[in-house]
Amino acid sequence: MSEEALNEIRRKWLPIYMLVLLSLIFVILHLIINYRHTGNAMYINWAVPTALLAAYIAYAISKLLRIKIPIYHYYKTIKCIKCGYEITRETEGGEYLFSKVGKCPKCSGDMIILKLYRKKSYRRIL
Amino acid sequence: MDQGSFLDAIIWFVMLTILFYLNREIEIVRLVNEIEKYLRMYKAARDKALNATLSEFKAVIAKHGERVDIKKLEERINALIEISFIEPVSLDPFGIVRKLKHLLISSEETLKEEVRRLAPSASESDLENLLNMISATRLLNLIYKIVDHIYRIGRKFKSIWILMQLSAQLPFVTEEVRALEGAIDAFAKGLPIGDSVGPIVAAKMIHDHNALETIIEPVENTIVARLSLDGREVLVIKAKGPGGTTGRLDDALEWVFDYYRGDITAIITVDAALKLESEESGTISEGFGVAMGGIGVERFNIEKIATERGVPLYAVLIKMSEEEALSVLDEKLYASVERVIKVVERMIRERVPSGGRVIVIGVGNTVGVFP
Numbered sequence: 310m311s312e313e314a315l316n317e318i319r320r321k322w323l324p325i326y327m328l329v330l331l332s333l334i335f336v337i338l339h340l341i342i343n344y345r346h347t348g349n350a351m352y353i354n355w356a357v358p359t360a361l362l363a364a365y366i367a368y369a370i371s372k373l374l375r376i377k378i379p380i381y382h383y384y385k386t387i388k389c390i391k392c393g394y395e396i397t398r399e400t401e402g403g404e405y406l407f408s409k410v411g412k413c414p415k416c417s418g419d420m421i422i423l424k425l426y427r428k429k430s431y432r433r434i435l
Numbered sequence: 436m437d438q439g440s441f442l443d444a445i446i447w448f449v450m451l452t453i454l455f456y457l458n459r460e461i462e463i464v465r466l467v468n469e470i471e472k473y474l475r476m477y478k479a480a481r482d483k484a485l486n487a488t489l490s491e492f493k494a495v496i497a498k499h500g501e502r503v504d505i506k507k508l509e510e511r512i513n514a515l516i517e518i519s520f521i522e523p524v525s526l527d528p529f530g531i532v533r534k535l536k537h538l539l540i541s542s543e544e545t546l547k548e549e550v551r552r553l554a555p556s557a558s559e560s561d562l563e564n565l566l567n568m569i570s571a572t573r574l575l576n577l578i579y580k581i582v583d584h585i586y587r588i589g590r591k592f593k594s595i596w597i598l599m600q601l602s603a604q605l606p607f608v609t610e611e612v613r614a615l616e617g618a619i620d621a622f623a624k625g626l627p628i629g630d631s632v633g634p635i636v637a638a639k640m641i642h643d644h645n646a647l648e649t650i651i652e653p654v655e656n657t658i659v660a661r662l663s664l665d666g667r668e669v670l671v672i673k674a675k676g677p678g679g680t681t682g683r684l685d686d687a688l689e690w691v692f693d694y695y696r697g698d699i700t701a702i703i704t705v706d707a708a709l710k711l712e713s714e715e716s717g718t719i720s721e722g723f724g725v726a727m728g729g730i731g732v733e734r735f736n737i738e739k740i741a742t743e744r745g746v747p748l749y750a751v752l753i754k755m756s757e758e759e760a761l762s763v764l765d766e767k768l769y770a771s772v773e774r775v776i777k778v779v780e781r782m783i784r785e786r787v788p789s790g791g792r793v794i795v796i797g798v799g800n801t802v803g804v805f806p
Contacts, residue, residue: 381620381763383624383626383763400626401624402623402624402625402626403624403625404625404626404803405560405625405627405676405677405803405804405805406627406635406638406676406677406803406804406805407638407639407642407804407805407806408677408805421642424766424769425626425627425763425764425803426763426764426765426766426768426769427626427762427763427764427765428765428766429765
């Protein structure tokens with residue numbers, strides 16, 4: 310679906326987010342080291358907003374990593390109308406409910422499609 | 436204590452005003468960003484649906500070994516998704532339902548002929564599915580264009596109120612977009628959707644009672660089957676599958692009433708209904724009246740027929756979300772089909788006397804459901 314397609318596009322931003330986060334961490338470390346060596350409060354004053362920005366970027370990355378993209382699988386359940394034998398297989402579509410789809414391997418009775426449904430599973434963004 | 440000069444006070448007021456103004460501007464930027472995010476999603480959904488519809492047309496045409504002028508086909512489909520449906524004037528509401536029905540039937544027939552011209556060798560069920568795909572793509576296009584229009588007006592006049600109202604509506608619009616996207620997928624594969632539970636219940640009753648031989652098609656795309664249940668005669672009406680059609684249930688009902696000279700004890704309608712967020716999907720709810728969505732033309736006609744003849748109307752609803760109603764069915768909703776049949780049979784036994792005649796109507800789109 311379109312939302313999933315947009316999530317795929319967002320995924321492409323992940324390396325840039327990581328790069329920005331790493332750069333910010335280096336800047337913060339640099340400011341802290343400078344503060345410790347010089348005792349100049351200006352360094353720590355800049356370190357605080359930089360740390361906040363880094364925290365925001367980290368939060369954005371965690372949000373991105375938590376995204377799950379749903380994947381749909383389509384199944385059909387075929388049942389023998391004589392002995393009740395049932396099997397479930399994947400389907401590509403183009404079939405319809407209650408249509409005859411061959412003979413039962415156990416009793417040679419007619420088999421009909423009893424269910425056509427989809428199952429949802431999730432894939433992580435990475 | 437120093438109270439500050441008059442100039443300080445002026446500066447303070449100016450700063451405060453700027454802050455308020457900036458706050459409003461930031462809020463507009465935030466709203467614009469949020470709406471643009473949704474708009475990108477709607478556009479992607481519209482484009483994807485358009486591509487899927489085009490691919491399906493090509494696949495249906497190629498299935499029968501025909502050649503197709505891709506450019507002409509694309510042009511025609513692009514024109515079809517821009518088609519407008521102009522509602523009849525309701526200044527004088529007398530006869531509005533007949534006018535609406537005429538418009539619905541004539542537009543449906545014209546569109547069907549148009550699709551048949553584009554894919555001449557397509558089967559009846561392929562035609563119905565292609566029509567449904569065009570209809571869903573048309574709605575996605577309409578939603579995108581309307582949301583985009585309101586957004587542009589809001590942005591043009593920098594109206595925070597227009598943008599806020601639009602932003603508040605977007606979760607509901609998104610639900611509808613998701614549902615329509617699911618519909619495109621379902622119709623391309625020809626598989627039953629959530630809205631098909633009514634026809635599935637009807638079809639299952641026909642199969643379970645071996646009533647396939649009794650089926651007749653008195654009205655276009657609508658079938659009537661006759662079966663017996665504990666001494667009661669049950670007439671099952673549903674749209675004719677497996678193509679994606681909803682049939683003409685009101686006309687079929689009228690035919691049944693004429694055929695049996697009004698000797699009907701009750702009418703039971705079975706349909707999917709939208710659930711509230713707190714409700715479980717697949718919950719069954721019993722009620723009175725006609726369980727039927729849409730514009731209301733068929734519901735009006737069924738109510739009219741029942742009222743004129745004094746026949747009680749019973750309803751069985753299967754609750755689901757909008758997305759579930761238009762997407763391929765999931766297993767949970769199948770489980771409710773069996774339970775609905777039990778409810779319908781209990782209703783017949785309890786509310787229809789032995790020897791009586793009852794009509795069961797499976798309301799909904801019969802895509803992927805035979806017969």
